[in-house]
Amino acid sequence: MPPRLFLTSGDLLADRRFEFARDLQLKGDLVAAADLLDQAVELAPNFASAWFTLGEIRERLGETDAAIAAFCRAREADALDRHGATLKLMRLGAEPLAEMPKAYVQSLFDQYAPRFDQALLHHLDYRGPELLFKAVLAVRAAARKPAFFDRAIDLGCGTGLAAAAFARQVGAFTGIDLSPGMIERARATGLYAELEVADMLEGLRDRGDASADLVLAGDAMVYVSDVTAVASEARRVLVPGGLLAFTVETHAGDGVIIGHGLRYAHGAEYLRRAMTAAGLVMAHLEAASPRNEDNTPVPGLVAVATKT
Numbered sequence: 198m199p200p201r202l203f204l205t206s207g208d209l210l211a212d213r214r215f216e217f218a219r220d221l222q223l224k225g226d227l228v229a230a231a232d233l234l235d236q237a238v239e240l241a242p243n244f245a246s247a248w249f250t251l252g253e254i255r256e257r258l259g260e261t262d263a264a265i266a267a268f269c270r271a272r273e274a275d276a277l278d279r280h281g282a283t284l285k286l287m288r289l290g291a292e293p294l295a296e297m298p299k300a301y302v303q304s305l306f307d308q309y310a311p312r313f314d315q316a317l318l319h320h321l322d323y324r325g326p327e328l329l330f331k332a333v334l335a336v337r338a339a340a341r342k343p344a345f346f347d348r349a350i351d352l353g354c355g356t357g358l359a360a361a362a363f364a365r366q367v368g369a370f371t372g373i374d375l376s377p378g379m380i381e382r383a384r385a386t387g388l389y390a391e392l393e394v395a396d397m398l399e400g401l402r403d404r405g406d407a408s409a410d411l412v413l414a415g416d417a418m419v420y421v422s423d424v425t426a427v428a429s430e431a432r433r434v435l436v437p438g439g440l441l442a443f444t445v446e447t448h449a450g451d452g453v454i455i456g457h458g459l460r461y462a463h464g465a466e467y468l469r470r471a472m473t474a475a476g477l478v479m480a481h482l483e484a485a486s487p488r489n490e491d492n493t494p495v496p497g498l499v500a501v502a503t504k505t
């Protein structure tokens with residue numbers, strides 16, 4: 198489980214009520230927890246963490262309107278929306294699907310960074326890098342081209358797990374990630390020639406035309422709803438014959454949805470259309486689970502698209 202964000206209300210009594218409420222919530226006494234949170238937000242009306250938790254509890258209790266109201270208050274109380282109330286509102290159908298708040302991704306992964314590798318590799322059995330590696334090798338073998346790439350860009354590079362899998366296949370790696378905490382971990386690996394704290398789309402926009410041979414995104418497009426925009430920019434940045442390789446979580450339908458883990462899931466047909474719209478050719482699209490959730494493999498896809 199990713200860590201849970203807590204933003205103090207600045208009021209000791211309200212913070213205490215919140216802590217008790219969380220204990221009760223974890224013990225399953227949702228009604229009593231909601232009662233305490235109501236008290237906390239009465240004491241501190243701009244207590245974003247309490248509003249957000251209240252929203253979650255109201256949702257669990259089936260009180261959808263009250264949940265929506267609480268998530269709206271959480272976002273008003275923290276305009277950066279570090280809890281990701283917007284995602285909850287999208288999931289509840291109160292708002293149309295859109296990109297997730299950048300501050301939510303940043304604070305999630307800044308908190309996660311110190312124990313990310315252990316959590317992903319040991320608890321979630323993360324398989325993204327090896328899936329990408331095998332898929333890229335297969336595409337290169339089918340094209341009868343060597344699987345060596347002078348310059349690669351790792352989008353949402355995190356701590357560098359994908360770069361580690363490709364280390365022997367790449368001359369120089371550039372890593373781009375929204376989270377300074379993850380970038381620090383990536384820097385410590387020594388795997389990257391260059392690292393940048395940026396949104397992946399903005400980071401790609403700063404790169405020159407035909408300046409990369411490979412663009413990777415391991416378990417990072419799950420935080421991006423509009424894959425077409427990123428793929429279009431990747432196409433511009435890639436040399437002819439260059440590859441864009443990424444994993445996603447998926448669902449049986451078409452289009453893009455938000456799963457209950459607050460990550461996007463992209464349908465297979467959506468991805469095919471996205472690659473075509475971006476001017477890339479889908480060379481490999483395979484059902485493959487990148488990681489587990491509650492000890493169950495999450496449905497996923499591994500995709501490799503080529504710039505012709």
Ligand SMILES: C[S@@+](CC[C@H](N)C(=O)[O-])C[C@H]1O[C@@H](n2cnc3c(N)ncnc32)[C@H](O)[C@@H]1O
Pocket residue numbers: 302303306325326352353354355356357358359373374375376379395396397398414415416417420421
């Ligand atoms: C689950 S981690 C995967 C890290 C790494 N690619 C790997 O395979 O281990 C997702 C990473 O994507 C980053 N991320 C999410 N959305 C992003 C965005 N829009 N732009 C840049 N990085 C993003 C997060 O900060 C996080 O480090």
